[in-house]
Amino acid sequence: MIAQKAGGEATLLPTPAILERLETKRAIEGDRTVSGVVQRARGAAAYLYSAGVADTSSVHVDSGYLTPDDMRSLVEKGAVGDVIGRYITAEGTIADPELDARTLGLGLDELRDAAMSILVIGGEAKHPIAHAIVQHGLCSVLVTDEHTARSLLDAAPDSTTSGEDPS
Template identity: 45%
Template sequence: MGERLHLTRWQVGRLLKEALAKGIVRIEIVHPRARSHTLETDLVERTGLREAIVVPSDTDPATTRQAVAQAAADYLADLTTTPRTLAVSWGQTMSELARAIAPSWADGVTVVQANGGLSRPGPGDPAAIITTLARQARGSTLFLPAPAVVESPELAAALLREPSIAEVTGVARGADVLLFSLGAVTQESVLVQSGCLSLADVTHLLAEGAVGDAVGRFIGADGAIVCPHIDARSVGLQLADVAAARLAIAVAAGSAKHAVAEACVRRGLCHVLVTDEDTAVELGRRFIAAPIS
């Protein structure tokens, strides 16, 4: 290569070093077992997903979550057609995905917030996620200036009619790709820690049969909304918008996400699922016991 470009070995080395520093070039060692292709094929056949990305599970839940987030970041960066608009939800897994995304993964992408944010700072900060994804794509950001869940349905409806918020949700609704992580219903939820939901709300959701949330919308085992009153207090894309997305990529890691991952797939809320081996095996078992309709 040096001879063809009339460069010395030293010059080639210096250029490669600069390219690595700027993110133009990446050097990776990809282990042949980094993805479980047999499980991926099996999951697609059983569930009707367009695609499944499955990575090894670890005994440490945090390590598993990081591996799934990295796999989702790689999948996004490797899409055949780079999205011009990317709608994203937020959470701890999405934070790790943003940190894992490759520099210059795309060029000129508009990253838009798919649902409202946090009432106060907490883990999974949407601003940091959106800003990082856009910066690494030399793109722009579009934020949704409202909490994920507000005090009343009337307030939520008024916010959604506000022109600046309506514009953002409109862009998110028409995005080329919708990317979101699935959340569990627990007292440790980011929505609870941030003050968007109360412990009483969590208790009520569990009593109504909620198994988790997709883009801030709490669903039951059948993938339908479980508590219309709380759903009416939510600001962002509706569940119907998620189901109608051009390409919806759901990310789920760990045993706490088994039920919500199943519900998401059964309801057709995602085209692609990025997950870990244990979750994939469990979903395969559940879809054998109760095939998709």
């Protein structure tokens, strides 16, 4: 609906985001339809996405891609949330490389290299993942609420110490 209202086009990826086995992911990636959708995504002019939290309320737990134990393990490894299904730490690195290898779709470098990647995020529970995304260049445009924006600004280096006029 968003794509239609913006005069764009949306194409759904006809597969789970996270696969149980690496062999299954590789087989699905080889499917003509799936690989066509992924290639089309790689050629997109812009990416619009949100990010998820690293807790048992995650859509990946609700959908059965991950178990509550999987999520606890991700948090123990430093995950603060997921970006297009890829769980990252506050440092912007992949929290679990083995899980990431089983995740289908675009990678983090493709978001970083995109001409336009638009993050839509809000709410206090998503502050840790919002900070990681912004700090590590995973979006070029941010759409958020005032509370999240203030949290991001408060965490940013103080520009007044560099001699710049803050106004």
